[in-house]
Amino acid sequence: MRFSNTIGAAFAAVALFAATPAAKAALLSPQDEESSDESGEEGFGEDDGPETHYFAVRGADVYTGTGEVLRGATVLAKNGRIKAIGYDVEIPGLDFQADVPSKERGYTAEVLDAAGYRVYPGMVAIESSGLLGTGGDYRDSIDPFDQNMILGLSTGITSTGQSNAACKLKRYISQDPPVPYDFDGIVLRDDCYANFSWGSGSARRSVREKLVRASEYLREYRQWQIDVKNDKELKEPSKKGVDNSVLDVLQGNVLAKFRADSREDLLGIARIAQEFGFRPAIDGCREGWTVAAELGRAGAFAIVTPRERRDKSEMLVREGGSSIENAAILYAAGVQVAIKPASRGISLGGITGRDIMHLPVEVGFAIRGGLPEDAAIAAVTTVPARMMGVSHRVGTLEVGKDCDLIVTDGDLLHYQTFVQWTVIDGQVVYDKQDELYFAHIRPRAETEVAPLRRLDAGENEEAAEEGDSEADGDDDKDKQNGKDEEE
Amino acid sequence: MLERPATPALRAARTGLCAVTRLAFGCAVTCVVAGAAWAGSGVALDAAKALVCSAEGPQSIDGARLLLEDGEIIAIGSASEVEIPAGFEHVDLGKRWIMPGMIDLHSHISGAFDINDTVFQVNPGLRVSATLRPGNRDHEVALASGVTTVLYIPGSGSNVGGVGVLHQTTSGTYEEVLVRDPGSLKVAQGDNPARWGYGMGRLMMNHHIRSSMRQGKAYAQRWAAFESGAGEAPDRNLSLDIYRQLESGETQISTHTQYYQVVLASLRLLRAETGFDMYIDHGTFDSWKLGPLAKELGVAAVLGPRSVLWPRPPRFDSDGRAEGAAWGFQQTGVDRIGFNTDAPVVPQHELTVQAAMGVRYGLDDAEMAAVRGLTIVPAMVAGIDDRLGSLEVGKQADVLVVTGHPADPRTSVERVYVRGELVYDAEQEVRRW
Structure with a gap:
């Protein structure tokens, strides 16, 4: 038995047998499927300790971001990582062990009932400003109580690029008694890019010189790696004059990031990227639509603002300037497109719909220009995650990834849709009805059962003492069944 | 963009010139051209939905047909009710909607x-x-x-x-x-x-x-x-x-x-x-x-x-x-x-x-x-609702062809008619907006 590595957990499992013989269940994560036969509780008990926490959102239409949509499915997370997505996913503390006191279970559990809502991966903003502090290095300025961070979460943004790092919007969660804010877990990755300046002739020359020197060094180094096997005395090639960040780019460790808009600059970047064999990320890319094929061949990433509008210079006969079709044309040519809004901060001046809080509106403009809807959602989830090198953690809902998700009351890209709950690392960090900002706008209907519940058998025991003999896990089940019938 | 005639004298010939300009665009705007006598005549637009926007009364018509002639809306209603007069250019807009400018x-x-x-x-x-x-x-x-x-x-x-x-x-x-x-x-x-x-x-x-x-x-x-x-x-x-x-x-x-x-x-x-x-x-x-x-x-x-x-x-x-x-x-x-x-x-x-x-x-x-x-x-x-603001008979034919609800950023404007003339067609070039 794989689960019995702690006595407490084994005890809990035994208790489970007695209480719910019908629990057959297995979580639909790959490692569990292999051995899910009669015993039925693989995956529980294993590694479960007092710190173990399960979080589940069930009943919603799950847009995984990988192409699949699972209607009325469950997402289950264990300690902040997604453990299972699918149907018939049994939730610890609810579908079994419901009447085992949580102290004896060896874990805590929470469930969010979200039938009628949609679940999407939390959005990954390719860049933003002011969500993690007032500016500069987030480490120095982060305010875990910041209104901007809450508004970011209300938008559905769970991760963002800031400065050169990929960060999570880690909000301070009140606890009783209070605990100090823990800075751990904010940073997904530091140093996501090597920033290259391409704005002037001398800048372009400097980029080329650095690339030449670094690729020269790499060639020498690789040759040395071969030769040193025969001649142990052979001296390692000199690293003198080699720019480490450029070396990282050539080795594929980080993306080279450029800021460029004009067709000529874009072509220059595509050319040099292919010459030295790296994939460029191009911020701006306004005239990308005129050279999309070249950018596609160079394997470029583009960070675009679809609604940006700029006329080309009257001096130019060639086509140019902005086009609403930019994102769509780039995407069709194989460029990986990420979207940033017209204004990357939170704007509370009253002019609404252009800032990071309205990122989905910006995405809408890319669709207006012809970008397919799935590519449009990818532009604020998977593509930014990939660009920042954190796609193994965030960007889609997949088993093993961080449980960063949002629950919306409709199509994420519809202007009327509000994020109802935002979840980071399997913890609800934003609830529309609990915050002042938007609770009054099309408020959620009150339900008999609170949508978000801690699955604590202790509470039920107290109820039992008061004489409600039925108040146990079965009660929850009945409610759930009733709900299912209604559907 | 269609050029407008520059002088009043030329303006008198606007309708005819406009037709010529349309031909010059290779008839890309026309889905069905009903007969050869369409030049100078009206246009019939068939749309999945018309957002009428009248001051009072029904606000939308499903399966709508709008007739415009000489810069004015001369009929609007369900496609089954409005007959296309002889010589009208018939444009089937498919799933698109129409609405006032x-x-x-x-x-x-x-x-x-x-x-x-x-x-x-x-x-x-x-x-x-x-x-x-x-x-x-x-x-x-x-x-x-x-x-x-x-x-x-x-x-x-x-x-x-x-x-x-x-x-x-x-x-x-x-x-x-x-x-x-x-x-x-x-x-x-x-x-x-x-x-x-x-x-x-x-x-x-x-x-x-x-x-x-x-x-x-x-x-x-x-x-x-x-x-x-x-x-x-x-x-x-x-x-x-x-x-x-x-x-x-x-x-x-x-x-x-x-x-x-x-x-x-x-x-x-x-x-x-x-x-x-x-x-x-x-x-x-x-x-x-x-x-x-x-x-x-x-x-x-x-x-x-x-x-x-x-x-x-x-x-x-x-x-x-x-x-x-x-x-x-x-x-x-x-x-x-x-x-x-x-x-x-x-x-x-x-x-x-x-x-x-x-x-x-x-x-x-x-x-x-x-x-x-x-x-x-x-x-x-602004007190111009006698001429503008809705798709009603007698009003100036400022008509938009859109792909859905106009407030949705995903919706694009496919065509714009002003005073009955097609002044913007998204299919003509890479769109600026």
């Missing part, structure tokens, strides 16, 4: 920003028509976004900025694009005009505005008396002439007025004390709390570019909620709620986003308030 009652894009001549604090004699340059790039994009009519007005650098002009965003001469001059008298209160000079505050500004209103009212009444046969002809005063048109109801006051105290002053100074037709322009932040008074005085609210009061204490009495201006005015019973951009503060082509944000932040769109706020409401507010 959109109207923005606060725009500054039509000149070279030479709209703030603030030598004096009160300038009712100035006219922006002197600076109008039809057919600029902003107009081109505005047209591509479905904004076919704008009220081009002076800036808010002085308390009375001058007289605006209502015009279409098409190319052409002043006369060809003109909808109405005077479009409005621009009054500005609060904040911006306080920058006029040293010591300028609300007391002084309200005094200036009230003085001008009283003077103008008296002047207009003297002229009205003379015209009805009483008294002598008053001396002509070009600075006050606009008040004659305000007195007769031919034009309105459009008021840069934004928060509670300022809007309260607007309603008193410009409406209650004078009886002029005025509307709240901007009407943002907490000003919706004056909705009941606005309703009582019959004053409409044309909202934007600031559409939401965000938690921003201590200036506003805010408990932290995000409050949509459109939501607020709707809540308090104001039935005419329109949207504006104050372009280029919000780009002219993003007018629809203003409506989307209205809905997002609480406006109930069940009765098509969002689309009405972009079409018939501004038309009614």
